[in-house]
Amino acid sequence: MSSPSELERDFATALLGGPDEAIITAIQGDGLDPAARVAIYRNHVFVTLTAALEATYPVVVRLVDRRFFAYAADRYIREHPPAGPCLFEYGATLADFLATFPACRHLAYLPDVVRLEWALNRALHAEDAVAIDPRSLAAAPPDEIGRLKLRLHPSVSLLESSWPIDRIWRANQPGEDPEATVSLDAGGARLEVYRLEDDVVFRPVPPSTYAFRQALACELDLQSAAEAARSADPSFDLTDALRELLDDGLIVGASATSPSPKNEGQRCKPTQRPR
Amino acid sequence: MIARDERSGVLPAHVGVGLRAPHVAEVMATRPAIAFFEVHTENYLGGGPAAAALERLRRDYAVSLHGVGLSLGGADPLDRRHLLRVKRLVERIQPALVSEHLAWSVDGGAYLNHLLPLPYDAMRLHATSLRIEQVQEALGRTILVENPARYLRFRHSPIPEPEFLGELARRTGCGILLDVNNVYVSSRNFDEDPLAYLNAVPAHAIAEIHLAGHATNHADGRTILIDDHGSRVAEPVWDLYRATLARLGPVPTLIEWDTNLPELAVLRDEAARAEQLLLTAQGRAHCVVAE
Numbered sequence: 001m002s003s004p005s006e007l008e009r010d011f012a013t014a015l016l017g018g019p020d021e022a023i024i025t026a027i028q029g030d031g032l033d034p035a036a037r038v039a040i041y042r043n044h045v046f047v048t049l050t051a052a053l054e055a056t057y058p059v060v061v062r063l064v065d066r067r068f069f070a071y072a073a074d075r076y077i078r079e080h081p082p083a084g085p086c087l088f089e090y091g092a093t094l095a096d097f098l099a100t101f102p103a104c105r106h107l108a109y110l111p112d113v114v115r116l117e118w119a120l121n122r123a124l125h126a127e128d129a130v131a132i133d134p135r136s137l138a139a140a141p142p143d144e145i146g147r148l149k150l151r152l153h154p155s156v157s158l159l160e161s162s163w164p165i166d167r168i169w170r171a172n173q174p175g176e177d178p179e180a181t182v183s184l185d186a187g188g189a190r191l192e193v194y195r196l197e198d199d200v201v202f203r204p205v206p207p208s209t210y211a212f213r214q215a216l217a218c219e220l221d222l223q224s225a226a227e228a229a230r231s232a233d234p235s236f237d238l239t240d241a242l243r244e245l246l247d248d249g250l251i252v253g254a255s256a257t258s259p260s261p262k263n264e265g266q267r268c269k270p271t272q273r274p275r
Numbered sequence: 276m277i278a279r280d281e282r283s284g285v286l287p288a289h290v291g292v293g294l295r296a297p298h299v300a301e302v303m304a305t306r307p308a309i310a311f312f313e314v315h316t317e318n319y320l321g322g323g324p325a326a327a328a329l330e331r332l333r334r335d336y337a338v339s340l341h342g343v344g345l346s347l348g349g350a351d352p353l354d355r356r357h358l359l360r361v362k363r364l365v366e367r368i369q370p371a372l373v374s375e376h377l378a379w380s381v382d383g384g385a386y387l388n389h390l391l392p393l394p395y396d397a398m399r400l401h402a403t404s405l406r407i408e409q410v411q412e413a414l415g416r417t418i419l420v421e422n423p424a425r426y427l428r429f430r431h432s433p434i435p436e437p438e439f440l441g442e443l444a445r446r447t448g449c450g451i452l453l454d455v456n457n458v459y460v461s462s463r464n465f466d467e468d469p470l471a472y473l474n475a476v477p478a479h480a481i482a483e484i485h486l487a488g489h490a491t492n493h494a495d496g497r498t499i500l501i502d503d504h505g506s507r508v509a510e511p512v513w514d515l516y517r518a519t520l521a522r523l524g525p526v527p528t529l530i531e532w533d534t535n536l537p538e539l540a541v542l543r544d545e546a547a548r549a550e551q552l553l554l555t556a557q558g559r560a561h562c563v564v565a566e
Contacts, residue, residue, distance in 0.1 A: 015389070088318070126322055
Protein backbone atom coordinates (compact mmCIF):
# COMPACT_ATOMS: atom_id res chain seq x y z
CA MET A 1 0.00 0.00 0.00
CA SER A 2 1.44 3.34 -1.01
CA SER A 3 1.24 6.42 1.20
CA PRO A 4 -1.30 9.08 0.25
CA SER A 5 1.23 11.42 -1.29
CA GLU A 6 2.99 8.64 -3.25
CA LEU A 7 -0.24 7.47 -4.85
CA GLU A 8 -1.27 10.99 -5.82
CA ARG A 9 2.21 11.71 -7.17
CA ASP A 10 2.19 8.51 -9.24
CA PHE A 11 -1.28 9.30 -10.59
CA ALA A 12 -0.42 12.93 -11.38
CA THR A 13 2.77 11.82 -13.14
CA ALA A 14 0.76 9.48 -15.38
CA LEU A 15 -1.93 12.12 -16.02
CA LEU A 16 0.61 14.65 -17.26
CA GLY A 17 2.00 12.21 -19.79
CA GLY A 18 4.71 10.62 -17.65
CA PRO A 19 5.14 6.89 -16.98
CA ASP A 20 2.06 5.09 -15.63
CA GLU A 21 3.74 1.89 -14.34
CA ALA A 22 3.63 2.97 -10.69
CA ILE A 23 -0.03 3.96 -10.61
CA ILE A 24 -1.37 0.99 -12.57
CA THR A 25 -0.05 -1.41 -9.91
CA ALA A 26 -2.49 0.27 -7.50
CA ILE A 27 -5.50 -0.07 -9.83
CA GLN A 28 -7.94 -2.94 -10.25
CA GLY A 29 -8.51 -3.95 -13.86
CA ASP A 30 -12.24 -4.73 -13.58
CA GLY A 31 -12.23 -6.24 -17.05
CA LEU A 32 -10.08 -3.58 -18.66
CA ASP A 33 -6.36 -2.83 -18.86
CA PRO A 34 -5.65 -0.48 -15.89
CA ALA A 35 -3.62 1.68 -18.27
CA ALA A 36 -6.77 2.22 -20.35
CA ARG A 37 -8.57 3.39 -17.20
CA VAL A 38 -5.78 5.87 -16.43
CA ALA A 39 -5.99 7.02 -20.07
CA ILE A 40 -9.65 8.01 -19.57
CA TYR A 41 -8.58 10.44 -16.86
CA ARG A 42 -5.54 11.65 -18.82
CA ASN A 43 -7.71 12.34 -21.84
CA HIS A 44 -10.03 14.51 -19.76
CA VAL A 45 -7.12 16.50 -18.33
CA PHE A 46 -5.70 17.30 -21.77
CA VAL A 47 -9.03 17.91 -23.52
CA THR A 48 -10.32 20.32 -20.89
CA LEU A 49 -7.05 22.20 -20.38
CA THR A 50 -6.59 22.55 -24.14
CA ALA A 51 -10.15 23.91 -24.37
CA ALA A 52 -9.36 26.40 -21.60
CA LEU A 53 -6.28 27.64 -23.49
CA GLU A 54 -8.28 27.87 -26.73
CA ALA A 55 -10.89 29.99 -24.95
CA THR A 56 -8.23 32.39 -23.68
CA TYR A 57 -6.28 32.56 -26.96
CA PRO A 58 -8.78 32.57 -29.86
CA VAL A 59 -6.63 34.78 -32.12
CA VAL A 60 -3.56 32.60 -31.58
CA VAL A 61 -5.65 29.52 -32.42
CA ARG A 62 -6.68 31.22 -35.66
CA LEU A 63 -3.15 32.27 -36.51
CA VAL A 64 -1.50 28.88 -36.05
CA ASP A 65 -4.47 26.60 -36.90
CA ARG A 66 -6.40 24.62 -34.33
CA ARG A 67 -4.46 21.38 -34.79
CA PHE A 68 -1.09 23.04 -34.34
CA PHE A 69 -2.41 24.88 -31.29
CA ALA A 70 -3.55 21.57 -29.76
CA TYR A 71 -0.08 20.13 -30.43
CA ALA A 72 1.65 23.08 -28.75
CA ALA A 73 -0.91 23.06 -25.91
CA ASP A 74 -0.19 19.38 -25.27
CA ARG A 75 3.50 20.19 -24.70
CA TYR A 76 2.67 23.27 -22.66
CA ILE A 77 0.26 21.36 -20.36
CA ARG A 78 2.88 18.67 -19.67
CA GLU A 79 5.54 21.21 -18.78
CA HIS A 80 3.36 23.91 -17.20
CA PRO A 81 0.22 22.45 -15.62
CA PRO A 82 -2.11 24.94 -13.89
CA ALA A 83 -0.84 26.38 -10.61
CA GLY A 84 -4.38 27.09 -9.39
CA PRO A 85 -7.92 25.78 -9.82
CA CYS A 86 -9.33 28.75 -11.81
CA LEU A 87 -9.15 28.05 -15.54
CA PHE A 88 -9.31 31.73 -16.43
CA GLU A 89 -5.93 32.08 -14.72
CA TYR A 90 -4.30 29.30 -16.71
CA GLY A 91 -1.88 30.08 -19.51
CA ALA A 92 -0.03 33.16 -18.21
CA THR A 93 3.31 31.72 -19.34
CA LEU A 94 2.23 30.53 -22.80
CA ALA A 95 3.96 33.48 -24.50
CA ASP A 96 7.34 32.64 -22.99
CA PHE A 97 6.79 28.97 -23.80
CA LEU A 98 5.97 29.61 -27.45
CA ALA A 99 8.88 32.06 -27.78
CA THR A 100 11.24 29.09 -27.38
CA PHE A 101 9.02 26.41 -28.95
CA PRO A 102 11.02 25.20 -31.95
CA ALA A 103 7.97 24.45 -34.09
CA CYS A 104 6.91 28.10 -34.22
CA ARG A 105 10.28 29.79 -34.36
CA HIS A 106 9.35 31.17 -37.78
CA LEU A 107 6.39 33.09 -36.27
CA ALA A 108 8.44 35.77 -34.52
CA TYR A 109 5.39 37.97 -33.87
CA LEU A 110 3.39 35.15 -32.23
CA PRO A 111 4.58 35.52 -28.60
CA ASP A 112 3.58 39.19 -28.58
CA VAL A 113 0.09 38.34 -29.88
CA VAL A 114 -0.11 35.78 -27.08
CA ARG A 115 0.87 38.53 -24.61
CA LEU A 116 -1.88 40.79 -25.96
CA GLU A 117 -4.52 38.08 -25.58
CA TRP A 118 -3.27 37.30 -22.08
CA ALA A 119 -3.50 40.98 -21.15
CA LEU A 120 -7.10 41.06 -22.44
CA ASN A 121 -7.98 37.94 -20.45
CA ARG A 122 -6.26 39.28 -17.37
CA ALA A 123 -8.12 42.59 -17.65
CA LEU A 124 -11.50 40.82 -17.95
CA HIS A 125 -11.01 38.97 -14.66
CA ALA A 126 -8.91 41.50 -12.73
CA GLU A 127 -10.11 42.45 -9.27
CA ASP A 128 -12.63 45.26 -9.08
CA ALA A 129 -11.33 48.60 -7.82
CA VAL A 130 -12.90 52.05 -7.51
CA ALA A 131 -11.23 55.08 -9.08
CA ILE A 132 -10.07 57.72 -6.59
CA ASP A 133 -11.72 61.09 -6.38
CA PRO A 134 -9.60 63.52 -8.48
CA ARG A 135 -9.95 66.13 -5.73
CA SER A 136 -7.94 63.95 -3.36
CA LEU A 137 -4.88 64.40 -5.59
CA ALA A 138 -5.49 68.11 -5.97
CA ALA A 139 -5.47 68.39 -2.18
CA ALA A 140 -1.92 66.98 -1.87
CA PRO A 141 0.72 69.64 -1.06
CA PRO A 142 2.62 70.53 -4.29
CA ASP A 143 6.04 69.63 -2.82
CA GLU A 144 4.78 66.13 -1.93
CA ILE A 145 3.13 65.28 -5.25
CA GLY A 146 6.39 64.02 -6.73
CA ARG A 147 6.81 61.47 -3.96
CA LEU A 148 3.33 60.00 -4.39
CA LYS A 149 2.91 56.52 -5.72
CA LEU A 150 -0.24 55.96 -7.74
CA ARG A 151 -1.90 52.59 -8.03
CA LEU A 152 -3.31 51.86 -11.47
CA HIS A 153 -6.52 49.89 -11.91
CA PRO A 154 -5.71 46.14 -11.61
CA SER A 155 -6.95 45.56 -15.17
CA VAL A 156 -4.28 47.80 -16.74
CA SER A 157 -1.48 46.22 -18.77
CA LEU A 158 1.05 48.00 -20.97
CA LEU A 159 2.48 46.12 -23.92
CA GLU A 160 5.20 47.06 -26.36
CA SER A 161 5.95 45.08 -29.46
CA SER A 162 8.10 45.48 -32.57
CA TRP A 163 5.19 43.93 -34.49
CA PRO A 164 1.79 45.37 -35.42
CA ILE A 165 0.03 43.13 -32.89
CA ASP A 166 -3.01 45.39 -32.66
CA ARG A 167 -3.64 45.10 -36.40
CA ILE A 168 -3.00 41.37 -36.34
CA TRP A 169 -5.51 41.00 -33.49
CA ARG A 170 -8.19 43.07 -35.23
CA ALA A 171 -7.77 41.28 -38.56
CA ASN A 172 -8.40 37.97 -36.80
CA GLN A 173 -11.68 38.83 -35.11
CA PRO A 174 -14.83 36.92 -36.06
CA GLY A 175 -16.53 38.58 -39.03
CA GLU A 176 -13.38 40.21 -40.38
CA ASP A 177 -12.42 39.58 -44.00
CA PRO A 178 -10.55 36.23 -43.90
CA GLU A 179 -8.53 37.27 -46.95
CA ALA A 180 -7.27 40.48 -45.34
CA THR A 181 -3.54 40.58 -44.68
CA VAL A 182 -1.44 42.59 -42.25
CA SER A 183 2.02 43.64 -43.31
CA LEU A 184 4.53 42.64 -40.66
CA ASP A 185 6.50 45.72 -41.69
CA ALA A 186 3.62 47.97 -40.64
CA GLY A 187 5.56 48.95 -37.51
CA GLY A 188 5.40 48.09 -33.84
CA ALA A 189 2.81 48.94 -31.25
CA ARG A 190 2.65 50.43 -27.76
CA LEU A 191 -0.68 49.43 -26.25
CA GLU A 192 -2.61 49.96 -23.08
CA VAL A 193 -5.17 47.28 -22.13
CA TYR A 194 -7.82 47.90 -19.48
CA ARG A 195 -11.38 47.16 -18.50
CA LEU A 196 -14.02 49.77 -19.25
CA GLU A 197 -17.32 48.94 -17.53
CA ASP A 198 -17.95 45.30 -18.60
CA ASP A 199 -15.73 45.43 -21.68
CA VAL A 200 -12.01 45.01 -22.16
CA VAL A 201 -10.43 47.49 -24.53
CA PHE A 202 -6.99 48.34 -25.81
CA ARG A 203 -5.61 51.42 -27.47
CA PRO A 204 -2.31 52.65 -28.84
CA VAL A 205 -0.57 55.15 -26.58
CA PRO A 206 2.24 57.62 -27.42
CA PRO A 207 5.77 56.82 -26.17
CA SER A 208 5.72 59.29 -23.26
CA THR A 209 2.30 58.09 -22.00
CA TYR A 210 3.54 54.52 -22.30
CA ALA A 211 6.70 55.27 -20.34
CA PHE A 212 4.79 57.24 -17.70
CA ARG A 213 2.11 54.62 -17.05
CA GLN A 214 4.57 51.74 -17.25
CA ALA A 215 6.68 53.46 -14.58
CA LEU A 216 3.60 53.86 -12.39
CA ALA A 217 2.71 50.19 -12.92
CA CYS A 218 6.24 49.37 -11.71
CA GLU A 219 5.52 51.37 -8.55
CA LEU A 220 7.85 54.27 -9.25
CA ASP A 221 6.79 57.54 -7.66
CA LEU A 222 5.35 60.37 -9.75
CA GLN A 223 8.61 62.26 -10.07
CA SER A 224 10.49 59.21 -11.37
CA ALA A 225 7.60 58.33 -13.69
CA ALA A 226 7.63 61.86 -15.10
CA GLU A 227 11.40 61.61 -15.70
CA ALA A 228 10.90 58.33 -17.55
CA ALA A 229 8.21 59.98 -19.67
CA ARG A 230 10.42 63.02 -20.43
CA SER A 231 13.22 60.82 -21.67
CA ALA A 232 10.72 59.38 -24.17
CA ASP A 233 9.40 62.86 -25.07
CA PRO A 234 10.90 66.06 -23.59
CA SER A 235 7.58 67.91 -24.05
CA PHE A 236 5.82 65.57 -21.56
CA ASP A 237 3.57 67.53 -19.18
CA LEU A 238 2.90 65.92 -15.81
CA THR A 239 -0.27 67.92 -15.08
CA ASP A 240 -1.85 66.93 -18.39
CA ALA A 241 -0.78 63.30 -17.94
CA LEU A 242 -2.32 63.15 -14.48
CA ARG A 243 -5.57 64.70 -15.69
CA GLU A 244 -5.79 62.11 -18.48
CA LEU A 245 -5.26 59.27 -16.03
CA LEU A 246 -7.91 60.64 -13.67
CA ASP A 247 -10.34 61.19 -16.57
CA ASP A 248 -9.79 57.59 -17.62
CA GLY A 249 -10.66 56.50 -14.07
CA LEU A 250 -7.53 54.37 -13.95
CA ILE A 251 -6.06 55.56 -10.64
CA VAL A 252 -7.42 53.51 -7.77
CA GLY A 253 -5.02 54.50 -5.02
CA ALA A 254 -2.43 57.09 -4.04
CA SER A 255 0.02 56.81 -1.20
CA ALA A 256 3.36 58.13 -0.02
CA THR A 257 4.41 54.59 0.87
CA SER A 258 4.83 51.56 -1.31
CA PRO A 259 1.52 49.95 -2.31
CA SER A 260 1.19 46.20 -1.92
CA PRO A 261 3.53 44.59 -4.45
CA LYS A 262 1.19 41.59 -4.71
CA ASN A 263 -0.57 42.67 -7.91
CA GLU A 264 2.52 43.96 -9.63
CA GLY A 265 5.56 42.21 -10.92
CA GLN A 266 3.97 40.75 -14.00
CA ARG A 267 3.16 44.16 -15.42
CA CYS A 268 6.72 45.29 -14.94
CA LYS A 269 8.27 42.59 -17.06
CA PRO A 270 9.71 44.00 -20.23
CA THR A 271 7.36 43.13 -23.06
CA GLN A 272 9.59 44.13 -25.94
CA ARG A 273 11.34 41.32 -27.70
CA PRO A 274 14.12 41.72 -30.19
CA ARG A 275 13.07 41.27 -33.79
CA MET B 276 -28.59 18.53 10.20
CA ILE B 277 -27.42 21.19 7.79
CA ALA B 278 -26.85 24.53 9.48
CA ARG B 279 -28.56 27.32 7.57
CA ASP B 280 -27.29 30.82 7.16
CA GLU B 281 -30.25 33.12 7.89
CA ARG B 282 -29.35 35.55 5.10
CA SER B 283 -28.85 32.88 2.47
CA GLY B 284 -32.18 31.14 2.61
CA VAL B 285 -32.49 27.50 1.65
CA LEU B 286 -32.73 25.77 -1.67
CA PRO B 287 -36.37 25.05 -2.44
CA ALA B 288 -37.27 21.37 -2.98
CA HIS B 289 -37.64 22.13 -6.68
CA VAL B 290 -35.47 21.85 -9.75
CA GLY B 291 -32.65 24.25 -10.55
CA VAL B 292 -30.35 24.54 -13.54
CA GLY B 293 -26.57 24.70 -13.74
CA LEU B 294 -25.83 28.15 -15.16
CA ARG B 295 -23.02 28.33 -17.72
CA ALA B 296 -21.52 31.47 -19.27
CA PRO B 297 -23.29 31.24 -22.67
CA HIS B 298 -26.70 31.37 -20.92
CA VAL B 299 -26.00 34.20 -18.49
CA ALA B 300 -27.14 37.06 -20.77
CA GLU B 301 -30.41 35.30 -21.62
CA VAL B 302 -31.14 34.54 -17.98
CA MET B 303 -30.41 38.13 -16.95
CA ALA B 304 -32.64 39.48 -19.71
CA THR B 305 -35.59 37.09 -19.43
CA ARG B 306 -35.56 36.03 -15.75
CA PRO B 307 -37.03 32.58 -16.45
CA ALA B 308 -39.05 30.72 -13.83
CA ILE B 309 -36.27 28.42 -12.58
CA ALA B 310 -36.18 27.44 -8.91
CA PHE B 311 -32.46 28.13 -8.43
CA PHE B 312 -29.16 28.36 -10.25
CA GLU B 313 -25.95 26.57 -9.48
CA VAL B 314 -22.59 27.82 -10.75
CA HIS B 315 -19.02 26.59 -10.59
CA THR B 316 -17.36 28.57 -7.83
CA GLU B 317 -13.99 28.71 -9.62
CA ASN B 318 -15.47 30.64 -12.57
CA TYR B 319 -16.45 33.53 -10.32
CA LEU B 320 -13.35 34.10 -8.22
CA GLY B 321 -12.07 37.05 -10.20
CA GLY B 322 -13.50 40.56 -10.46
CA GLY B 323 -15.22 42.11 -13.44
CA PRO B 324 -18.48 41.29 -15.20
CA ALA B 325 -18.79 37.57 -14.27
CA ALA B 326 -18.97 38.02 -10.50
CA ALA B 327 -21.03 41.21 -10.89
CA ALA B 328 -23.64 39.35 -12.99
CA LEU B 329 -23.82 36.58 -10.39
CA GLU B 330 -24.38 39.17 -7.70
CA ARG B 331 -27.26 40.69 -9.69
CA LEU B 332 -28.72 37.25 -10.36
CA ARG B 333 -28.60 36.51 -6.63
CA ARG B 334 -31.09 39.34 -5.98
CA ASP B 335 -33.81 37.36 -7.77
CA TYR B 336 -32.79 33.71 -7.37
CA ALA B 337 -31.45 31.28 -4.84
CA VAL B 338 -27.88 30.40 -5.87
CA SER B 339 -25.77 27.37 -5.08
CA LEU B 340 -21.95 27.53 -5.31
CA HIS B 341 -20.51 24.25 -6.56
CA GLY B 342 -16.73 24.04 -6.23
CA VAL B 343 -14.30 21.83 -8.10
CA GLY B 344 -10.95 23.02 -6.73
CA LEU B 345 -10.66 22.44 -2.97
CA SER B 346 -9.29 18.90 -3.45
CA LEU B 347 -11.00 17.61 -0.29
CA GLY B 348 -9.60 14.11 -0.76
CA GLY B 349 -6.08 15.18 -1.69
CA ALA B 350 -2.69 14.75 -0.06
CA ASP B 351 -1.47 18.31 -0.74
CA PRO B 352 -2.10 20.72 2.14
CA LEU B 353 -5.28 22.76 1.77
CA ASP B 354 -4.77 25.69 -0.62
CA ARG B 355 -5.37 28.55 1.82
CA ARG B 356 -5.35 31.21 -0.86
CA HIS B 357 -8.03 29.39 -2.80
CA LEU B 358 -10.12 28.81 0.32
CA LEU B 359 -9.91 32.52 1.14
CA ARG B 360 -11.16 33.44 -2.33
CA VAL B 361 -14.04 30.97 -1.99
CA LYS B 362 -14.86 32.49 1.39
CA ARG B 363 -14.95 36.01 -0.08
CA LEU B 364 -17.31 34.86 -2.85
CA VAL B 365 -19.55 33.08 -0.33
CA GLU B 366 -19.72 36.29 1.70
CA ARG B 367 -20.52 38.33 -1.40
CA ILE B 368 -23.13 35.99 -2.93
CA GLN B 369 -24.70 34.50 0.23
CA PRO B 370 -25.48 31.23 -1.54
CA ALA B 371 -28.15 28.84 -0.26
CA LEU B 372 -25.66 25.99 -0.58
CA VAL B 373 -21.92 25.48 -0.94
CA SER B 374 -20.81 22.12 -2.29
CA GLU B 375 -17.62 20.30 -3.29
CA HIS B 376 -16.55 16.82 -4.35
CA LEU B 377 -15.22 13.65 -2.79
CA ALA B 378 -12.15 13.83 -5.01
CA TRP B 379 -8.71 15.36 -5.33
CA SER B 380 -7.27 17.55 -8.07
CA VAL B 381 -3.85 18.89 -7.07
CA ASP B 382 -0.47 17.30 -6.51
CA GLY B 383 2.65 19.23 -5.56
CA GLY B 384 0.91 22.47 -6.50
CA ALA B 385 -0.01 21.26 -10.01
CA TYR B 386 -3.77 21.42 -10.61
CA LEU B 387 -4.98 18.69 -12.95
CA ASN B 388 -8.46 20.11 -13.65
CA HIS B 389 -10.16 16.81 -12.88
CA LEU B 390 -12.09 15.28 -10.00
CA LEU B 391 -9.72 12.40 -9.34
CA PRO B 392 -10.60 9.28 -7.37
CA LEU B 393 -9.09 8.40 -4.01
CA PRO B 394 -8.83 5.01 -2.34
CA TYR B 395 -11.39 4.70 0.43
CA ASP B 396 -9.45 3.67 3.52
CA ALA B 397 -9.33 4.71 7.18
CA MET B 398 -6.36 7.00 6.68
CA ARG B 399 -8.05 8.97 3.92
CA LEU B 400 -11.34 9.02 5.75
CA HIS B 401 -9.57 10.75 8.61
CA ALA B 402 -7.68 13.15 6.32
CA THR B 403 -10.75 14.04 4.26
CA SER B 404 -12.82 14.63 7.41
CA LEU B 405 -10.20 17.04 8.71
CA ARG B 406 -10.13 18.82 5.35
CA ILE B 407 -13.92 19.22 5.32
CA GLU B 408 -13.82 20.53 8.88
CA GLN B 409 -11.14 23.07 7.92
CA VAL B 410 -13.28 24.28 5.02
CA GLN B 411 -16.47 24.43 7.08
CA GLU B 412 -14.69 26.32 9.82
CA ALA B 413 -13.27 28.85 7.37
CA LEU B 414 -16.62 29.38 5.64
CA GLY B 415 -18.59 29.39 8.89
CA ARG B 416 -21.12 26.93 7.46
CA THR B 417 -21.49 23.32 6.49
CA ILE B 418 -20.93 22.19 2.92
CA LEU B 419 -22.27 19.35 0.80
CA VAL B 420 -19.92 16.72 -0.61
CA GLU B 421 -20.71 15.03 -3.92
CA ASN B 422 -20.04 11.44 -4.97
CA PRO B 423 -17.73 11.42 -8.03
CA ALA B 424 -18.16 9.55 -11.32
CA ARG B 425 -15.48 6.86 -11.35
CA TYR B 426 -13.64 5.03 -14.10
CA LEU B 427 -11.30 3.03 -11.90
CA ARG B 428 -11.09 1.34 -8.52
CA PHE B 429 -7.99 0.98 -6.40
CA ARG B 430 -6.83 -2.43 -5.24
CA HIS B 431 -6.70 -1.19 -1.68
CA SER B 432 -9.99 0.59 -1.01
CA PRO B 433 -11.73 -1.32 1.78
CA ILE B 434 -14.58 1.11 2.55
CA PRO B 435 -17.51 1.22 0.09
CA GLU B 436 -18.08 4.73 -1.28
CA PRO B 437 -21.59 5.30 0.17
CA GLU B 438 -20.29 4.26 3.58
CA PHE B 439 -17.28 6.58 3.23
CA LEU B 440 -19.62 9.48 2.37
CA GLY B 441 -21.96 8.64 5.24
CA GLU B 442 -19.05 8.53 7.67
CA LEU B 443 -17.80 11.93 6.43
CA ALA B 444 -21.28 13.34 7.08
CA ARG B 445 -21.40 11.77 10.53
CA ARG B 446 -17.95 13.05 11.52
CA THR B 447 -18.13 16.56 10.08
CA GLY B 448 -21.83 17.40 9.87
CA CYS B 449 -21.44 17.96 6.13
CA GLY B 450 -24.35 17.12 3.85
CA ILE B 451 -24.26 14.81 0.86
CA LEU B 452 -24.86 15.93 -2.69
CA LEU B 453 -26.09 12.77 -4.36
CA ASP B 454 -25.30 12.77 -8.07
CA VAL B 455 -27.62 10.08 -9.37
CA ASN B 456 -25.96 10.06 -12.79
CA ASN B 457 -22.57 9.51 -11.13
CA VAL B 458 -24.02 6.62 -9.13
CA TYR B 459 -25.25 5.07 -12.37
CA VAL B 460 -22.00 5.71 -14.28
CA SER B 461 -19.75 4.33 -11.52
CA SER B 462 -21.99 1.33 -10.85
CA ARG B 463 -22.16 0.38 -14.51
CA ASN B 464 -18.41 0.81 -14.90
CA PHE B 465 -17.80 -1.75 -12.11
CA ASP B 466 -20.83 -4.01 -12.64
CA GLU B 467 -22.33 -2.97 -9.33
CA ASP B 468 -25.96 -2.43 -8.37
CA PRO B 469 -26.83 1.29 -8.39
CA LEU B 470 -29.94 0.75 -6.25
CA ALA B 471 -27.86 -0.92 -3.55
CA TYR B 472 -25.54 2.11 -3.65
CA LEU B 473 -28.46 4.56 -3.36
CA ASN B 474 -29.93 2.68 -0.42
CA ALA B 475 -26.57 2.65 1.37
CA VAL B 476 -26.24 6.46 1.46
CA PRO B 477 -27.69 7.84 4.73
CA ALA B 478 -30.97 9.45 3.64
CA HIS B 479 -31.00 12.20 6.28
CA ALA B 480 -27.69 13.65 5.03
CA ILE B 481 -28.73 14.07 1.39
CA ALA B 482 -29.49 17.75 0.79
CA GLU B 483 -29.31 17.99 -3.00
CA ILE B 484 -29.49 15.74 -6.05
CA HIS B 485 -27.66 16.19 -9.36
CA LEU B 486 -28.90 14.88 -12.70
CA ALA B 487 -26.92 14.98 -15.96
CA GLY B 488 -26.29 13.08 -19.15
CA HIS B 489 -23.40 10.73 -19.78
CA ALA B 490 -21.63 9.32 -22.83
CA THR B 491 -21.17 5.65 -23.69
CA ASN B 492 -17.67 4.69 -24.82
CA HIS B 493 -16.24 1.36 -25.84
CA ALA B 494 -12.73 0.27 -24.92
CA ASP B 495 -11.31 -3.21 -25.58
CA GLY B 496 -14.78 -4.73 -25.94
CA ARG B 497 -15.95 -3.21 -22.70
CA THR B 498 -18.51 -0.42 -22.30
CA ILE B 499 -17.33 2.52 -20.22
CA LEU B 500 -19.75 5.28 -19.30
CA ILE B 501 -18.27 8.77 -19.15
CA ASP B 502 -19.85 11.50 -17.04
CA ASP B 503 -19.54 14.22 -19.70
CA HIS B 504 -22.65 16.31 -18.89
CA GLY B 505 -23.17 16.50 -22.63
CA SER B 506 -26.66 15.16 -23.27
CA ARG B 507 -30.13 14.67 -21.80
CA VAL B 508 -30.48 12.59 -18.65
CA ALA B 509 -30.55 8.90 -19.67
CA GLU B 510 -33.69 6.81 -19.03
CA PRO B 511 -32.04 4.46 -16.49
CA VAL B 512 -30.92 7.55 -14.55
CA TRP B 513 -34.50 8.88 -14.53
CA ASP B 514 -35.55 5.50 -13.12
CA LEU B 515 -32.94 5.79 -10.37
CA TYR B 516 -34.09 9.35 -9.67
CA ARG B 517 -37.66 8.07 -9.20
CA ALA B 518 -36.38 5.40 -6.82
CA THR B 519 -34.33 8.01 -4.92
CA LEU B 520 -37.32 10.32 -4.50
CA ALA B 521 -39.48 7.41 -3.37
CA ARG B 522 -36.95 6.82 -0.63
CA LEU B 523 -36.16 10.43 0.31
CA GLY B 524 -39.22 12.47 -0.59
CA PRO B 525 -38.66 15.77 -2.42
CA VAL B 526 -35.03 17.01 -2.50
CA PRO B 527 -33.68 20.10 -4.34
CA THR B 528 -32.50 18.80 -7.70
CA LEU B 529 -30.18 20.23 -10.33
CA ILE B 530 -29.93 19.67 -14.07
CA GLU B 531 -26.27 19.93 -15.11
CA TRP B 532 -25.02 20.34 -18.67
CA ASP B 533 -21.45 21.31 -19.60
CA THR B 534 -20.25 19.95 -22.93
CA ASN B 535 -22.18 20.57 -26.17
CA LEU B 536 -24.29 23.06 -24.24
CA PRO B 537 -27.74 23.36 -25.89
CA GLU B 538 -30.26 26.22 -25.77
CA LEU B 539 -31.44 27.11 -22.29
CA ALA B 540 -34.89 25.81 -23.36
CA VAL B 541 -33.53 22.25 -23.46
CA LEU B 542 -32.27 22.55 -19.89
CA ARG B 543 -35.65 23.95 -18.83
CA ASP B 544 -37.32 21.01 -20.55
CA GLU B 545 -35.20 18.58 -18.53
CA ALA B 546 -35.94 20.59 -15.39
CA ALA B 547 -39.69 20.37 -16.10
CA ARG B 548 -39.44 16.59 -16.36
CA ALA B 549 -37.63 16.39 -13.02
CA GLU B 550 -40.14 18.80 -11.48
CA GLN B 551 -42.98 16.46 -12.45
CA LEU B 552 -41.27 13.60 -10.61
CA LEU B 553 -40.64 15.87 -7.61
CA LEU B 554 -44.33 16.82 -7.50
CA THR B 555 -45.29 13.17 -7.59
CA ALA B 556 -42.88 12.51 -4.70
CA GLN B 557 -44.37 15.47 -2.85
CA GLY B 558 -47.88 14.05 -3.31
CA ARG B 559 -46.68 10.72 -1.99
CA ALA B 560 -45.02 12.40 1.01
CA HIS B 561 -48.32 14.12 1.83
CA CYS B 562 -50.17 10.81 1.62
CA VAL B 563 -47.74 9.32 4.10
CA VAL B 564 -48.41 12.21 6.49
CA ALA B 565 -52.20 11.83 6.01
CA GLU B 566 -52.06 8.18 6.94
